[in-house]
Amino acid sequence: MLQQTPVARVEPIWTEWMARWPTPSALAAAPRADVLRAWGKLGYPRRALRLHEAAAVIAERHGDVVPSDVDALEALPGVGSYTARAVAAFGYGLRCPVVDTNVRRVVARAVHGAGDAGPARVRADLADVDALLPAADADAAVVSIGLMELGAVVCTARAPRCGICPVREECAWVAAGSPQYTGPRRPVQAFAGTDRQVRGRLLDVLRGAHAPVERAALDAAWSDAAQRDRCLDSLLVDGLAEQLDDGRFALPV
DNA sequence: GATCCGTGGCA
DNA sequence: TTGCCAAGGAT
Numbered sequence: 001m002l003q004q005t006p007v008a009r010v011e012p013i014w015t016e017w018m019a020r021w022p023t024p025s026a027l028a029a030a031p032r033a034d035v036l037r038a039w040g041k042l043g044y045p046r047r048a049l050r051l052h053e054a055a056a057v058i059a060e061r062h063g064d065v066v067p068s069d070v071d072a073l074e075a076l077p078g079v080g081s082y083t084a085r086a087v088a089a090f091g092y093g094l095r096c097p098v099v100d101t102n103v104r105r106v107v108a109r110a111v112h113g114a115g116d117a118g119p120a121r122v123r124a125d126l127a128d129v130d131a132l133l134p135a136a137d138a139d140a141a142v143v144s145i146g147l148m149e150l151g152a153v154v155c156t157a158r159a160p161r162c163g164i165c166p167v168r169e170e171c172a173w174v175a176a177g178s179p180q181y182t183g184p185r186r187p188v189q190a191f192a193g194t195d196r197q198v199r200g201r202l203l204d205v206l207r208g209a210h211a212p213v214e215r216a217a218l219d220a221a222w223s224d225a226a227q228r229d230r231c232l233d234s235l236l237v238d239g240l241a242e243q244l245d246d247g248r249f250a251l252p253v
Numbered sequence: 254g255a256t257c258c259g260t261g262g263c264a
Numbered sequence: 265t266t267g268c269c270a271a272g273g274a275t
Contacts, residue, residue, distance in 0.1 A: 002271040009261075009270085043259030047273085080273045100271045119254085120272090148271065157269065158264075188268065191259075200259050238258095 001051075003083065005042055007152070013042055025064045027055035033251035036240065037207055045203060045240055050078025068092040081122050095140035097129035102151025107132075109155060113172035115181030116157070198222050198231040199240075206241055212248035 001010040001017075017038055021027035027035070032052060039048035054076040058066055066087060067073055073084035081099065088096040099122075107128050108117035129147070133140040154161050162168055162178070173179070191197055201221040205213060222228040232249070235241040242252045 004258090004270060004272050005260080006262080006270045041260060043261085044272090046258065050273085078273070082272060086271070098271085101269090102271065152271075186269095187256090189257085189259095194257095194259095196257075196259055203259090 001042060001047070003047060003078075004044065009042065013038070013040060021055075023059075023064055024055040024062075024066065025059040027052060028059045031253050032239070033253060036203075036251050040207070041204070043200075046238055047078055049239055053077040054079060066091065068094065070096060081126070089141045089144045093138055093141045095133055095135070095137045096144070097126045097133060098144045098148065099125045099129050100148060100151075102149075102155075103129060103147045104151075105157060106147055106151040106155045109160075109173035110167055110171045113176040113179075114183070115173065115179055116183075118183045119186065195227065195231050195234070198224075198227055199235055202228070202232055202235060203240060206249060206251050209250075212244055212246075212250040214248055218249060 001014055020038065021030060030052070032049060035048050035052045036045055039045055042048075057076055058064060062072070068088055068091070070084045070088050073079050073087055074081065076084075079087075085096045085098045086100070088094045089098050099120075101117075104117035104120065104125055107125070108114045111128060111132075129144075132147070133143055150165070150167070154165050162171070162174055165171065168174055198221075202218055205218055205221050209217070218232060219225070219228065222231075232241070236243060239252055241249055243249055
C-alpha cells in the first residue's frame with residue numbers, strides 16, 4: 001500500500017484491511033471484487049491484485065507466515081527491492097539495507113553532497129545504505145527506520161528542515177553550501193487525459209456498482225470512445241474487470 | 254533503462 | 265491554478 005503512496009492516505013485503509021483479513025490465508029480466500037473495493041481509491045489497483053496473489057503464495061508455500069528471507073520475499077508478486085527489505089528489516093529486525101525515495105534523498109544529500117537523488121540505481125543505492133548500517137541486526141534495523149523517518153520528516157524534498165536535523169554537522173550537502181540539484185529529474189507524470197485517469201474512472205464505476213453494469217454506464221465515464229475502449233480492454237487484460245456472458249461488466253470474482 | 258500504472262494534498 | 269511529489273514494481 002505504501003508503494004508510491006503517502007503514509008497518511010494508507011493508514012486508515014490498512015487498519016480496516018488488517019482487521020478484516022488478519023492473515024495471508026484470510027486475504028487469499030477473499031473474492032477479488034472485495035479486495036478491490038477495500039483498496040478503494042488508494043491508486044494503482046494492480047497492487048491490490050498482486051497483494052492478493054502474494055497472500056495466496058504465502059498461505060500455500062510458506063505456511064501462512066510472511067517469509068523473512070529477502071529472496072523469498074522478492075519472489076512474491078508486487079514485492080520488489082524496497083518492500084522485501086522493509087519487511088526483513090522492520091518486520092523481522094534484520095540487518096538489511098532499505099532504500100526508498102526518502103532514504104535515497106538522505107544519502108544523496110548527507111553522504112554525496114547533492115541537492116537531491118538522481119534516478120534510482122538499485123545496486124549502487126543498496127551499497128550506499130549498506131555502508132551506513134551497523135553490524136548487529138537490531139542496531140541496523142533502528143538505523144534503517146531512522147533513515148526513512150529522517151527523509152520523511154526532516155530531510156524533505158521541498159523544504160528540508162536543516163535547522164533541526166540531527167546529522168547537520170556531518171551533512172556533506174550542508175558542508176557544500178546546500179547547492180541546488182541540477183541532475184536529471186524523473187519526468188513529471190501527466191495525469192489529466194491519460195489512460196491512467198480513464199482506467200481510474202472506469203474502475204471507479206465498477207467499484208461503486210454492487211451489480212454488473214451495462215456498457216452504457218461505462219460510456220458515461222469518459223467521452224472519447226476510442227480511448228475508453230482501449231482502457232476498458234486493458235482493465236480486462238489486467239484482471240481488474242470482467243465481462244459477463246450477457247455483455248455486462250463487473251469487478252472480477 | 255524508459256515507460257506505464259492512480260490518486261490527492263499542498264505550496 | 266498548476267506543478268510537484270508520495271515507504272515502487274513490472275515489463
